[in-house]
Amino acid sequence: MGSLNFEKSKTVGFARGIGLLLGAALAALFAAGCGGSGESGEAGAVEGTIQATTTTTHITDMVETIGGEEVETTALMGPGVDPHLYEASQGDISALQEADVIFYNGLFLEGQLNDTLIQIGQQTPTVQVTSEIPEDDLLPSEDYEGQADPHVWFAPELWLTGVGPVVEQLSELKPDAAEDFERRGEEYRAEAMEAHEYVCDEVETIPEEDRILVTSHDAFRYFGGAYGFEVRGLQGISTDAEAGAGDVSELADFLVEEEIPAIFPESSVSPRSLEAVEAAAEDRGLDLAVGDELFADAMGEPGTEEGTYAGMLRANADTIVAGLGG
Numbered sequence: 442m443g444s445l446n447f448e449k450s451k452t453v454g455f456a457r458g459i460g461l462l463l464g465a466a467l468a469a470l471f472a473a474g475c476g477g478s479g480e481s482g483e484a485g486a487v488e489g490t491i492q493a494t495t496t497t498t499h500i501t502d503m504v505e506t507i508g509g510e511e512v513e514t515t516a517l518m519g520p521g522v523d524p525h526l527y528e529a530s531q532g533d534i535s536a537l538q539e540a541d542v543i544f545y546n547g548l549f550l551e552g553q554l555n556d557t558l559i560q561i562g563q564q565t566p567t568v569q570v571t572s573e574i575p576e577d578d579l580l581p582s583e584d585y586e587g588q589a590d591p592h593v594w595f596a597p598e599l600w601l602t603g604v605g606p607v608v609e610q611l612s613e614l615k616p617d618a619a620e621d622f623e624r625r626g627e628e629y630r631a632e633a634m635e636a637h638e639y640v641c642d643e644v645e646t647i648p649e650e651d652r653i654l655v656t657s658h659d660a661f662r663y664f665g666g667a668y669g670f671e672v673r674g675l676q677g678i679s680t681d682a683e684a685g686a687g688d689v690s691e692l693a694d695f696l697v698e699e700e701i702p703a704i705f706p707e708s709s710v711s712p713r714s715l716e717a718v719e720a721a722a723e724d725r726g727l728d729l730a731v732g733d734e735l736f737a738d739a740m741g742e743p744g745t746e747e748g749t750y751a752g753m754l755r756a757n758a759d760t761i762v763a764g765l766g767g
């Protein structure tokens with residue numbers, strides 16, 4: 442455990458440094474974006490289809506939905522990919538360099554891509570889709586001092602603040618299609634809010650005292666806030682530190698104490714460590730089920746319900762209700 446703590450504190454210092462760097466780079470980026478004295482007099486308007494490069498599945502879905510056929514998207518991360526640990530390949534670097542525009546989550550979700558995004562962002566319009574969330578609405582990271590929890594897509598009202606910047610940036614690149622982007626943005630918003638209502642209704646069926654959600658890592662704190670759940674993750678805000686034996690037994694004790702019927706693996710995190718929790722809880726005499734997979738840091742396959750933002754919200758609600766006996 443000693444070495445784990447050392448690793449963590451080292452990461453905090455490193456991450457803070459990058460935070461400052463990122464702030465400076467973004468300030469430079471915005472300054473450059475407002476001058477109007479860039480190489481292109483057309484404020485970056487593109488001919489033909491907009492080439493967008495996106496990071497996570499949540500962002501890819503938002504950009505594809507709003508962009509329609511005006512936008513061709515290259516997604517760096519597919520279903521089942523953990524953004525905290527994701528490192529850019531040479532092909533990814535090219536996809537970022539060749540893009541007309543880049544969309545990413547930020548808040549250190551894409552921890553290993555920060556430097557690359559900062560660097561390429563100096564030449565290419567780069568949009569952090571979480572940038573419009575009021576600071577007071579962000580939950581502080583429990584693991585990294587001075588940072589926010591990046592899993593904001595689980596509070597639809599916060600996530601939907603990203604629609605504006607996406608519509609705005611695409612409209613700048615293709616002014617002719619601005620109305621279409623605006624309309625599709627509204628549709629995306631409406632579908633998401635409909636799914637949000639569905640989740641509200643579904644979780645109502647779980648007795649209040651049973652609304653305790655235990656998952657692979659701390660991705661569901663915004664979900665907990667939005668839908669009235671207590672949440673526990675085996676791993677922290679990021680998946681970069683493996684859970685130790687102490688974490689497993691502490692969580693198992695909690696499960697026994699609260700008589701929790703089910704815990705939930707996540708599609709982008711190895712189920713191995715949760716299996717250890719299950720075994721530890723059963724050793725303590727708890728009859729514990731491992732529920733179906735939740736979509737946390739990655740959504741489902743493209744072309745499926747769970748591959749869309751609204752569908753992912755509904756699928757998770759169904760899984761949680763099935764597991765917790767709603």
Ligand SMILES: [Zn+2]
Pocket residue numbers: 525592658659660678679680738
């Ligand atoms: Zn996460």
